[in-house]
Amino acid sequence: MKYSSITGRPASVTTDCLVTTLKAAHDVGKQLGVDDYLRDALRDFTDKLGKAVVLPLPARKRIRRLMIIGTGKPQLGSADFKKAMQGAAGLLRSANFRTAVLHLDAFDVAEADSHHRTRLATTVLSAALYRFDAPKQAEESPSTLNRIALLVDGRSRASATRAIRYANALDAGMAFTRDLGNTPPNVCNPTYLARQARTLARAERTRCRVIDEKAIDELGMGAFMSVTRGSDTPGKLIVVDYRGGKRGEPPIALIGKGITFDTGGISLKPGAAMDEMKFDMCGAAAVLGCAKAVIEARLPINLVAIVAAAENMPSGKASRPGDVVKSLSGQTIEILNTDAEGRLVLCDAITYAARYQPKVVIDVATLTGACIIALGSHASGLFSNDDGLATDLTAAGEYVGDRAWRLPIWDDYQSALKSNFADMANVGGREAGSIVAACFLSRFAKQVPWAHLDIAGTAFTGGAAKGASGRPVPLLFQYVLNQI
Numbered sequence: 001m002k003y004s005s006i007t008g009r010p011a012s013v014t015t016d017c018l019v020t021t022l023k024a025a026h027d028v029g030k031q032l033g034v035d036d037y038l039r040d041a042l043r044d045f046t047d048k049l050g051k052a053v054v055l056p057l058p059a060r061k062r063i064r065r066l067m068i069i070g071t072g073k074p075q076l077g078s079a080d081f082k083k084a085m086q087g088a089a090g091l092l093r094s095a096n097f098r099t100a101v102l103h104l105d106a107f108d109v110a111e112a113d114s115h116h117r118t119r120l121a122t123t124v125l126s127a128a129l130y131r132f133d134a135p136k137q138a139e140e141s142p143s144t145l146n147r148i149a150l151l152v153d154g155r156s157r158a159s160a161t162r163a164i165r166y167a168n169a170l171d172a173g174m175a176f177t178r179d180l181g182n183t184p185p186n187v188c189n190p191t192y193l194a195r196q197a198r199t200l201a202r203a204e205r206t207r208c209r210v211i212d213e214k215a216i217d218e219l220g221m222g223a224f225m226s227v228t229r230g231s232d233t234p235g236k237l238i239v240v241d242y243r244g245g246k247r248g249e250p251p252i253a254l255i256g257k258g259i260t261f262d263t264g265g266i267s268l269k270p271g272a273a274m275d276e277m278k279f280d281m282c283g284a285a286a287v288l289g290c291a292k293a294v295i296e297a298r299l300p301i302n303l304v305a306i307v308a309a310a311e312n313m314p315s316g317k318a319s320r321p322g323d324v325v326k327s328l329s330g331q332t333i334e335i336l337n338t339d340a341e342g343r344l345v346l347c348d349a350i351t352y353a354a355r356y357q358p359k360v361v362i363d364v365a366t367l368t369g370a371c372i373i374a375l376g377s378h379a380s381g382l383f384s385n386d387d388g389l390a391t392d393l394t395a396a397g398e399y400v401g402d403r404a405w406r407l408p409i410w411d412d413y414q415s416a417l418k419s420n421f422a423d424m425a426n427v428g429g430r431e432a433g434s435i436v437a438a439c440f441l442s443r444f445a446k447q448v449p450w451a452h453l454d455i456a457g458t459a460f461t462g463g464a465a466k467g468a469s470g471r472p473v474p475l476l477f478q479y480v481l482n483q484i
């Protein structure tokens with residue numbers, strides 16, 4: 001989706017569809033001389049939140065249709081506004097308009113200025129109007145709508161232009177993340193991710209470095225190697241380094257779990273829904289998507305996105321439960337469960353990130369099924385050794401409606417990782433699985449403000465609406481924006 005801004009009176013725009021509220025629709029009706037028709041046509045419309053209706057206007061009007069979005073009350077909270085925009089998006093998705101104009105000023109959202117409203121609306125629209133170009137012989141219903149104009153007050157044009165620039169960058173970043181997530185695992189393997197990163201790094205001020213398996217081994221990443229060795233497809237450590245900020249300014253480091261398929265390894269997963277483990281690279285896709293958004297918006301900031309890409313397969317070369325490996329940090333790990341592979345590739349990537357002397361390290365991973373049990377799909381799990389960083393990430397997610405919720409990583413939980421044969425085991429017991437996983441990672445991030453986002457519940461949907469969501473790219477991008 002491409003967003004742009006226009007100014008002027010709502011009644012004087014030219015579009016296939018003007019999206020507005022009931023009250024504003026009546027005003028437009030009056031100005032166009034169709035108020036009787038509208039009043040009649042809307043007799044049965046109940047102004048409830050999430051309801052939406054499209055009405056054709058009489059011929060030869062420059063506005064061909066009005067989409068009226070129910071609000072239920074004059075002033076909306078930001079969650080209500082999100083719901084209203086989802087209602088609009090549902091109809092925009094199924095209709096075949098070529099152009100649409102969103103009358104943003106018609107919506108009164110408590111504590112949200114026009115910049116915030118623009119960002120919330122476009123984030124919802126981008127999420128809902130995305131389509132994956134699947135290799136099918138017959139495309140179900142090709143979308144004709146690829147441009148939405150936001151009708152803004154002429155006085156706030158400058159701030160709207162900025163909001164729209166961010167919205168377009170975020171849209172591109174999210175779509176990239178979702179495309180990577182949805183691409184089948186026989187195509188989207190570590191080599192494919194490296195190629196996508198290289199393409200991304202053709203942009204200005206951006207470089208890409210791909211470290212292959214031989215070099216990963218030579219560097220001493222025994223934890224990473226223990227996962228990737230089981231696969232015939234070689235793993236990669238991929239770095240996209242964007243220097244939009246001042247020279248010498250420490251970058252933000254994002255690290256993504258890029259398990260392009262997680263069978264569980266020798267601790268094999270059950271067969272049901274195993275196809276969804278192609279989404280186990282959504283953390284990697286999110287950090288690359290955030291990098292894409294940052295690059296497109298040409299933000300004046302330094303950002304390093306690091307992807308730990310590997311496939312977790314059972315084979316004669318795969319790790320066994322009981323194997324002991326040495327991580328890049330020097331700490332040894334007893335692998336008790338080969339299905340806890342995400343933390344093994346991430347711990348070495350976190351150690352590796354120190355080379356970039358980052359001001360913060362944020363890792364993003366579909367790390368634990370337990371996180372889905374704890375938080376469902378509404379919030380990503382957030383863990384951090386730094387209260388300021390945790391607060392900033394929570395606030396960023398809240399702002400764009402891509403929430404995260406913090407869970408503790410108190411020392412009390414660390415004892416679950418005790419091993420008789422190494423510095424730590426890679427799993428604990430059944431209790432507090434997401435926290436124990438985060439505690440494992442925290443042992444590799446002692447020297448830096450670090451946060452971990454467990455996106456097992458938020459990065460993708462299963463079932464009939466199966467697909468990658470693009471989360472938590474909105475949160476990450478907003479966090480980066482807030483650092484400028």
Ligand code: BES
Nearest residue numbers: 280337339340366367368369370427456
């Ligand atoms: N990739 C999975 C976690 C996952 C599960 C993500 C379901 C999304 C949906 C991860 O590698 C894994 O297998 N974790 C284990 C950890 C356990 C062995 C301690 C899990 O959650 O069962």
Ligand code: MN
Nearest residue numbers: 262339340341
């Ligand atoms: Mn696993």
Ligand code: ZN
Nearest residue numbers: 259262280342
């Ligand atoms: Zn996994």
